[in-house]
Amino acid sequence: MTSPRAPVRILVCVKQVIDPETPLSAFKVDPATKRVLAAPGVPPVVNGFDENAVEAALRLKDTVGAEVTVLSVGQGFIMDVMKKPLSMGADRLVLAQDPSFQDLDPFATAYILSLAVRKSGAFDLVLCGRQASDWDNAQVPLVLAELLGLPCVTVAQKLELAGKGLVVQRALPDGYEVVEAPLPALVSVSNELGEPRYPTLRGIMAAGKKTPVTWTAADLGVDLARLAPKLRVLDLFAPPREKQCEFVAGENEADAGRLLALKLREDKLI
Amino acid sequence: MTDMNAETVVLGDLADGRLSGATAELIALGRKLGGPVAVAFAGVGLESAASEALAAGADKAYLLNSPVLAELQTDALVAAFEQLCKHSSPAVVLVAKTPMGRDVGPRLATRLGVGLAQDCVDLRRDSSGTLIATRPVYGGNALAALAFSDARPSIVVVRGKVYPPLAPDPARKGEIVRFEPKLDPSAVKARTVQFVRREAAGVRLEDAAVVVSGGRGLGGPEPFGMLKELAGLLDGAVGASRAACDAGWIDHSYQVGLTGKTITPNVYITVGISGASQHMAGCSGAKNIVAINKDANANIFKEARYGVVGDWKKVLPSFIEAVRELVKS
Numbered sequence: 203m204t205s206p207r208a209p210v211r212i213l214v215c216v217k218q219v220i221d222p223e224t225p226l227s228a229f230k231v232d233p234a235t236k237r238v239l240a241a242p243g244v245p246p247v248v249n250g251f252d253e254n255a256v257e258a259a260l261r262l263k264d265t266v267g268a269e270v271t272v273l274s275v276g277q278g279f280i281m282d283v284m285k286k287p288l289s290m291g292a293d294r295l296v297l298a299q300d301p302s303f304q305d306l307d308p309f310a311t312a313y314i315l316s317l318a319v320r321k322s323g324a325f326d327l328v329l330c331g332r333q334a335s336d337w338d339n340a341q342v343p344l345v346l347a348e349l350l351g352l353p354c355v356t357v358a359q360k361l362e363l364a365g366k367g368l369v370v371q372r373a374l375p376d377g378y379e380v381v382e383a384p385l386p387a388l389v390s391v392s393n394e395l396g397e398p399r400y401p402t403l404r405g406i407m408a409a410g411k412k413t414p415v416t417w418t419a420a421d422l423g424v425d426l427a428r429l430a431p432k433l434r435v436l437d438l439f440a441p442p443r444e445k446q447c448e449f450v451a452g453e454n455e456a457d458a459g460r461l462l463a464l465k466l467r468e469d470k471l472i
Numbered sequence: 473m474t475d476m477n478a479e480t481v482v483l484g485d486l487a488d489g490r491l492s493g494a495t496a497e498l499i500a501l502g503r504k505l506g507g508p509v510a511v512a513f514a515g516v517g518l519e520s521a522a523s524e525a526l527a528a529g530a531d532k533a534y535l536l537n538s539p540v541l542a543e544l545q546t547d548a549l550v551a552a553f554e555q556l557c558k559h560s561s562p563a564v565v566l567v568a569k570t571p572m573g574r575d576v577g578p579r580l581a582t583r584l585g586v587g588l589a590q591d592c593v594d595l596r597r598d599s600s601g602t603l604i605a606t607r608p609v610y611g612g613n614a615l616a617a618l619a620f621s622d623a624r625p626s627i628v629v630v631r632g633k634v635y636p637p638l639a640p641d642p643a644r645k646g647e648i649v650r651f652e653p654k655l656d657p658s659a660v661k662a663r664t665v666q667f668v669r670r671e672a673a674g675v676r677l678e679d680a681a682v683v684v685s686g687g688r689g690l691g692g693p694e695p696f697g698m699l700k701e702l703a704g705l706l707d708g709a710v711g712a713s714r715a716a717c718d719a720g721w722i723d724h725s726y727q728v729g730l731t732g733k734t735i736t737p738n739v740y741i742t743v744g745i746s747g748a749s750q751h752m753a754g755c756s757g758a759k760n761i762v763a764i765n766k767d768a769n770a771n772i773f774k775e776a777r778y779g780v781v782g783d784w785k786k787v788l789p790s791f792i793e794a795v796r797e798l799v800k801s
């Protein structure tokens with residue numbers, strides 16, 4: 203099948219997050235600021251589902267041709283981290299960064315993204331990860347689609363261009379649904395799409411030579427009053443874990459398996 | 473000021489033509505909050521679900537009817553619920569964390585210009601009437617308590633299986649109100665054209681009293697055969713960690729966790745699963761966790777009642793054999 207208008211112009215929204223693989227023992231909350239503290243020596247990462255979204259964009263680039271621009275909103279960006287989508291094969295990186303872009307709620311983030319999307323010119327497709335691994339809100343894609351007036355499909359496991367639109371498989375707990383939408387559209391991508399590709403050496407070299415475009419709140423015409431969070435964080439704390447595990451051991455591992463079964467029976471669990 | 477007489481509206485959902493369990497849970501939560509509880513259903517042929525909702529504890533059922541709602545496309549539902557909220561200005565809107573609710577909630581909040589708390593596990597009012605939602609963040613490593621403002625409505629997406637439904641009382645009386653939203657067919661931009669189901673045979677994972685799950689430690693797809701055998705002996709279901717699903721060893725419909733299924737079995741047996749917070753988010757309601765893992769420091773042992781530190785290749789066969797003998801006797 204031929205593509206409607208090659209190359210497809212794709213914007214991928216990504217977020218820099220604290221590494222979700224940080225060992226639990228290093229997970230710390232600062233009660234005063236009500237923020238999670240990054241563990242010392244553990245650098246942030248590009249949110250995993252956003253990498254799946256980058257992968258989805260690059261698959262379209264491979265098959266039908268696409269121009270892939272990566273967009274991020276925040277502050278305190280680590281360039282080595284944020285350049286990863288470029289080294290995977292994206293063409294351009296736009297960072298909307300401003301000291302006021304801190305502790306943003308999903309509505310504020312989506313508002314800034316909507317301004318950045320409009321400023322970046324004509325596009326066919328906006329991709330996001332299904333949710334960010336810090337606050338797990340899964341809201342930005344939906345709010346952004348509303349603000350831009352775009353059709354929205356979430357939790358995609360597969361997407362294809364067909365005619366003038368998109369055909370998306372949306373992952374469901376027991377299977378999937380097939381959703382059709384006209385372009386331009388917004389799609390949020392899930393891990394069922396498949397592993398994001400590793401950056402190649404050539405990709406890393408090419409990314410090193412690229413300079414991201416940076417836009418401030420003033421460049422974007424952000425109305426700072428719209429950045430106030432809609433909900434107030436009263437408290438943020440690590441939940442208590444108080445379970446006591448009873449370890450079952452035997453003469454050897456096989457014996458331990460047998461004793462475990464007896465234990466569960468004794469406790470009427472099986 | 474919070475008006476205690478303002479309604480809580482539950483966005484209702486059907487399962488096989490009947491009131492869904494998720495909706496019944498939200499009705500129970502609405503009752504706990506105090507004030508009248510209404511359930512809003514969209515589509516056609518909703519009368520019997522409406523009476524089930526009243527029996528489950530609702531005071532009122534809104535039946536939203538329009539030809540544009542016939543296919544229950546998300547775009548149409550968002551527009552219909554938006555009109556209902558503007559018409560009846562509820563204090564609180566409760567939404568289930570289902571594939572539909574997860575999409576409708578944030579879009580509705582955007583259109584109404586109000587706040588939304590996602591994936592909540594607790595909801596209450598403080599002494600001044602402020603609504604406070606508690607929800608896991610960072611995959612469950614932390615809990616956040618969030619206060620709503622007075623903007624109406626407060627929209628709350630609620631995690632499943634947190635609030636048990638009330639016992640149905642068929643004698644309960646309530647009001648049935650018909651509401652006809654004005655919907656333009658062109659409002660439906662994205663359209664679901666097909667559902668493809670992949671349901672495992674046997675006991676449903678979400679309903680099973682015993683679940684046996686495998687993780688990356690299994691090393692491949694074959695050992696899931698042993699887990700199926702064990703689950704079969706215990707009338708249970710098989711589950712998996714995301715790592716096992718991502719590796720392609722088992723379909724994603726078996727995934728337990730934050731982005732998979734929420735399960736609340738009496739016994740949850742995990743094999744080769746480390747117990748990452750995002751996995752535990754889907755099984756923290758399990759009453760008894762049993763873990764087989766070769767790493768004594770694995771997080772799963774901090775959540776487990778019983779554990780065996782060892783290689784599953786050695787532990788599991790004798791465990792299964794002993795279980796086979798015990799369930800016979």
Ligand SMILES: Cc1cc2nc3c(=O)[nH]c(=O)nc-3n(C[C@H](O)[C@H](O)[C@H](O)COP(=O)(O)OP(=O)(O)OC[C@H]3O[C@@H](n4cnc5c(N)ncnc54)[C@H](O)[C@@H]3O)c2cc1C
Nearest residue numbers: 687688689713714715729730731732744746750751766784
């Ligand atoms: C936003 C987000 C959402 C997520 N959602 C989910 C989700 O819904 N569900 C989910 O499960 N995960 C989810 N994850 C992933 C999660 O963080 C973990 O990466 C995942 O759960 C790890 O799976 P695992 O325990 O099978 O693998 P690992 O963490 O690699 O653990 C494997 C375990 O097997 C043990 N093992 C190895 N060999 C043996 C042996 N021979 N015998 C016995 N034990 C052995 C090891 O000691 C280890 O503890 C999510 C992550 C993010 C960031």
